[in-house]
Amino acid sequence: MKDFTYYNPTRIEFGMGKEKNIGKYIAEYGVSKVLIVYGSERIKKSGLFDTIAKSLSDNGINFEQLGGVQSNPLLSKVYEGIQLAKTKDLEAVLAVGGGSVLDSSKAIAAGAAYEGDVWDFFTYKAVPDRALKIFDIMTLAATGSEMNNYAVVTKDETKQKLSLAGAATYPTVSVINPELQTSVTKEYLVYSAADIFAHSLDMYLSATYLPEFIAGHVENILKTVMRTTEILLVDENNLEARGEFAWAATQALNFTTFCGVENNRFDTHFIEHTLSAEYNIAHGAGLSIIVPAWMKWQKNNLPERFEQFAKNIFNIEGADAGIEALKQWYSKIGTPVTLKEGNIPEEDIPALVEKLSAVASMWGAESLYTKEMITTVLENAK
Amino acid sequence: MKDFTYYNPTRIEFGMGKEKNIGKYIAEYGVSKVLIVYGSERIKKSGLFDTIAKSLSDNGINFEQLGGVQSNPLLSKVYEGIQLAKTKDLEAVLAVGGGSVLDSSKAIAAGAAYEGDVWDFFTYKAVPDRALKIFDIMTLAATGSEMNNYAVVTKDETKQKLSLAGAATYPTVSVINPELQTSVTKEYLVYSAADIFAHSLDMYLSATYLPEFIAGHVENILKTVMRTTEILLVDENNLEARGEFAWAATQALNFTTFCGVENNRFDTHFIEHTLSAEYNIAHGAGLSIIVPAWMKWQKNNLPERFEQFAKNIFNIEGADAGIEALKQWYSKIGTPVTLKEGNIPEEDIPALVEKLSAVASMWGAESLYTKEMITTVLENAK
Numbered sequence: 120m121k122d123f124t125y126y127n128p129t130r131i132e133f134g135m136g137k138e139k140n141i142g143k144y145i146a147e148y149g150v151s152k153v154l155i156v157y158g159s160e161r162i163k164k165s166g167l168f169d170t171i172a173k174s175l176s177d178n179g180i181n182f183e184q185l186g187g188v189q190s191n192p193l194l195s196k197v198y199e200g201i202q203l204a205k206t207k208d209l210e211a212v213l214a215v216g217g218g219s220v221l222d223s224s225k226a227i228a229a230g231a232a233y234e235g236d237v238w239d240f241f242t243y244k245a246v247p248d249r250a251l252k253i254f255d256i257m258t259l260a261a262t263g264s265e266m267n268n269y270a271v272v273t274k275d276e277t278k279q280k281l282s283l284a285g286a287a288t289y290p291t292v293s294v295i296n297p298e299l300q301t302s303v304t305k306e307y308l309v310y311s312a313a314d315i316f317a318h319s320l321d322m323y324l325s326a327t328y329l330p331e332f333i334a335g336h337v338e339n340i341l342k343t344v345m346r347t348t349e350i351l352l353v354d355e356n357n358l359e360a361r362g363e364f365a366w367a368a369t370q371a372l373n374f375t376t377f378c379g380v381e382n383n384r385f386d387t388h389f390i391e392h393t394l395s396a397e398y399n400i401a402h403g404a405g406l407s408i409i410v411p412a413w414m415k416w417q418k419n420n421l422p423e424r425f426e427q428f429a430k431n432i433f434n435i436e437g438a439d440a441g442i443e444a445l446k447q448w449y450s451k452i453g454t455p456v457t458l459k460e461g462n463i464p465e466e467d468i469p470a471l472v473e474k475l476s477a478v479a480s481m482w483g484a485e486s487l488y489t490k491e492m493i494t495t496v497l498e499n500a501k
Numbered sequence: 502m503k504d505f506t507y508y509n510p511t512r513i514e515f516g517m518g519k520e521k522n523i524g525k526y527i528a529e530y531g532v533s534k535v536l537i538v539y540g541s542e543r544i545k546k547s548g549l550f551d552t553i554a555k556s557l558s559d560n561g562i563n564f565e566q567l568g569g570v571q572s573n574p575l576l577s578k579v580y581e582g583i584q585l586a587k588t589k590d591l592e593a594v595l596a597v598g599g600g601s602v603l604d605s606s607k608a609i610a611a612g613a614a615y616e617g618d619v620w621d622f623f624t625y626k627a628v629p630d631r632a633l634k635i636f637d638i639m640t641l642a643a644t645g646s647e648m649n650n651y652a653v654v655t656k657d658e659t660k661q662k663l664s665l666a667g668a669a670t671y672p673t674v675s676v677i678n679p680e681l682q683t684s685v686t687k688e689y690l691v692y693s694a695a696d697i698f699a700h701s702l703d704m705y706l707s708a709t710y711l712p713e714f715i716a717g718h719v720e721n722i723l724k725t726v727m728r729t730t731e732i733l734l735v736d737e738n739n740l741e742a743r744g745e746f747a748w749a750a751t752q753a754l755n756f757t758t759f760c761g762v763e764n765n766r767f768d769t770h771f772i773e774h775t776l777s778a779e780y781n782i783a784h785g786a787g788l789s790i791i792v793p794a795w796m797k798w799q800k801n802n803l804p805e806r807f808e809q810f811a812k813n814i815f816n817i818e819g820a821d822a823g824i825e826a827l828k829q830w831y832s833k834i835g836t837p838v839t840l841k842e843g844n845i846p847e848e849d850i851p852a853l854v855e856k857l858s859a860v861a862s863m864w865g866a867e868s869l870y871t872k873e874m875i876t877t878v879l880e881n882a883k
């Protein structure tokens with residue numbers, strides 16, 4: 120294994136009804152004023168909001184609220200939350216929703232503890248080493264945001280979709296109740312599966328050194344996601360499958376898959392972020408389009424790894440067969456595998472290449488993301 | 502998955518030469534006076550002690566030292582450390598060694614922050630919710646102590662081998678440098694493999710509910726330990742194998758294998774602790790004797806799980822065949838599988854049953870560990 124640092128202080132409270140204890144969990148950290156951040160008003164209709172409000176109030180915690188976070192969450196909403204947190208002198212943020220709500224909450228938490236513009240964290244002008252405490256109740260499993268310190272937000276005007284990460288942006292407590300996730304639509308379930316696959320495959324298929332133990336860990340995540348997605352598509356209330364799906368999602372991006380790995384890249388996420396920012400398609404749908412297209416570009420760089428993937432995940436021989444099997448599985452569960460299926464005009468490819476090159480430049484990553492590379496991947500997605 | 506809480510704040514610094522940074526790591530937490538705890542004087546001859554002393558001194562950290570911790574570490578040595586820490590007003594403990602040294606250090610750290618007798622923590626009269634900060638540099642991989650809050654210590658007079666665990670007894674930073682572990686003898690390497698197997702199998706073969714994802718995680722640990730042990734027996738300097746072995750050891754007892762599991766037991770450790778306390782045999786050697794003997798007793802309680810073990814670990818059919826394959830593997834690598842091979846007199850079985858029953862009573866676990874159960878397991882180990 121190569122050198123690594125592993126550190127992940129997030130406490131996970133996993134299980135049925137654990138959202139009812141959220142007030143107790145928060146009170147344990149001496150917090151008495153929180154900002155509840157959420158997406159649609161669905162959590163009010165379902166009664167979840169009331170459950171949370173009661174738990175907070177039972178534990179002497181006051182709250183403000185900020186709804187309306189959308190997928191591919193926007194910086195303008197983050198500014199709104201920061202303003203509210205600063206004005207009302209709030210001590211913590213409680214995200215109730217999926218990755219978009221949690222990512223917005225992390226940005227609000229960091230921005231509220233910072234004098235400057237929160238966007239500085241996304242453009243690496245500053246690092247969020249201070250933040251309000253972050254708590255969350257996950258109603259969707261996909262991004263792994265509940266057990267890492269990353270937050271991805273899109274700037275409204277420029278459509279730049281960038282991320283922040285710092286020592287202070289790990290959630291303090293994340294509540295994962297599989298039952299709350301049974302209301303996820305089949306559409307979002309399969310997009311989530313594609314998201315988890317991409318988190319895993321970006322690393323697994325790019326690391327120039329991958330310890331067998333870590334390969335086994337990632338393969339276990341992938342096989343769990345495949346198995347449980349197929350169960351949930353026919354039995355959405357299967358809580359055992361729902362739970363394993365959620366925990367696999369968490370594991371895929373809690374840094375355990377990166378331990379001892381060398382030179383892993385994050386190509387498909389790099390490309391997809393601009394896609395979903397430009398076209399507002401679901402992040403997971405963008406990923407199921409980009410991942411097989413990227414694999415075709417990448418396969419000759421690590422042929423043995425691609426054969427291992429084909430063998431260990433689909434029990435077939437050969438890199439190309441593995442890519443094809445993944446595409447077929449994506450199609451089978453119902454997530455798009457071409458730009459056309461994602462309603463992205465193929466004639467936009469040149470413009471997209473320019474946009475992606477600009478982001479690559481900002482990151483100083485032009486040598487990784489050449490125009491030729493980006494063009495090849497997007498052309499492969501036709 | 503069943504309900505669970507997962508929380509593990511230990512920071513892992515894994516890699517070559519990382520012990521040279523120990524002063525920097527400790528200074529980051531504002532600590533300026535530590536107690537170095539170690540076992541034999543070997544670390545002085547090898548130069549490791551000097552490396553550590555220099556790193557501490559370069560970072561303005563003063564230290565006291567306490568050597569002579571032995572395997573199956575004794576409470577008397579812990580008292581010595583507590584006395585030293587209290588007298589010299591030390592702020593942290595730095596363990597340099599294997600699980601015995603680290604466990605002693607955890608007990609010293611907890612005892613030094615407590616008015617009463619540290620043994621209270623082992624007999625559940627008190628919980629260690631305060632402790633000096635704990636740091637460690639692992640020269641042996643086996644117990645997983647570097648990423649959990651448990652410490653096992655033996656009381657000199659009564660030979661009770663018991664454990665403490667509390668919120669404050671997680672290491673703050675654990676350094677794992679595979680290179681420092683190349684000096685482990687082949688004997689201790691295979692005992693360590695048996696220890697990791699037992700940590701995994703106690704749960705895997707007893708949990709009445711085991712999510713497939715967690716089963717896959719444990720199977721990945723077991724297969725990694727088998728593969729890397731066999732490499733290291735012929736090539737002790739293989740750092741990749743050494744590193745994966747070490748990381749598998751950490752994973753086997755950092756609570757990731759317990760997530761969502763129901764009703765797991767810790768039978769073989771329960772029985773072995775008394776064995777090694779009474780006969781001072783290596784903990785791992787005791788475990789390789791007890792594990793197959795316990796499996797013969799346990800197999801009818803979970804026949805499908807035992808078949809899964811045989812299939813997924815040894816690629817053979819049938820519970821009995823799986824147990825036999827494990828025994829053969831233990832014999833092949835050179836760790837004992839019978840009481841006789843461990844130099845434990847078979848005629849001591851009745852006396853051992855009495856001692857184990859007494860410990861079970863203290864824990865209120867008589868119904869789990871009946872005399873009949875204990876006798877059967879020990880008889881199976883003949």
